[in-house]
Amino acid sequence: MILRTALAMTMTAVMMASFLASETGRGASSAAPERGRSACWILMDIESFFCAPCLQPLLDFCRALPARVQEERVKGILAYGAPEGRERSERRMLIVRKKWQGFKSANGLRFSAVVDSGHFFQGILTAAVVILLFDEERQMLKKYSLPLRPGQLEEITGSLLN
Numbered sequence: 001m002i003l004r005t006a007l008a009m010t011m012t013a014v015m016m017a018s019f020l021a022s023e024t025g026r027g028a029s030s031a032a033p034e035r036g037r038s039a040c041w042i043l044m045d046i047e048s049f050f051c052a053p054c055l056q057p058l059l060d061f062c063r064a065l066p067a068r069v070q071e072e073r074v075k076g077i078l079a080y081g082a083p084e085g086r087e088r089s090e091r092r093m094l095i096v097r098k099k100w101q102g103f104k105s106a107n108g109l110r111f112s113a114v115v116d117s118g119h120f121f122q123g124i125l126t127a128a129v130v131i132l133l134f135d136e137e138r139q140m141l142k143k144y145s146l147p148l149r150p151g152q153l154e155e156i157t158g159s160l161l162n
Contacts, residue, residue, distance in 0.1 A: 039134045039136075040073065040156065041132045042075070043076075043130040045125055045129070061156075070111045078097075097115055100115075124143070130143060
């Protein structure tokens, strides 16, 4: 379990570096990443989409973020339980992607999400939805579980809106 969590955190660091590097390709005005830019990743257990008490805090959080922030600074990772067998695994990934597209469209979400087909993030998914905030200005990574505690929404949005 500790090894899996360490692997997930290493993958997170690599993926965040990739995300920041990809920001340089967004057009002429962004030839270099802005200093102090923050970003967040939302780790979602796909099963939480069928649980109203789990789902509402996710929707509330997303609705608190302007569309521009969702498009530019938020990424999603969809986690799911590993089915047995390669064929079932590939089929399950397709189902997860379709569920995400329907959920995203129905709720007006503006950020993209990838499927955690390697199940790397299961070790750090301590709740149905976890937010990883990459606060570049303070050079730190913070982890939040939904529902957020008082003051956490303001902390996250304040960092993302800078």
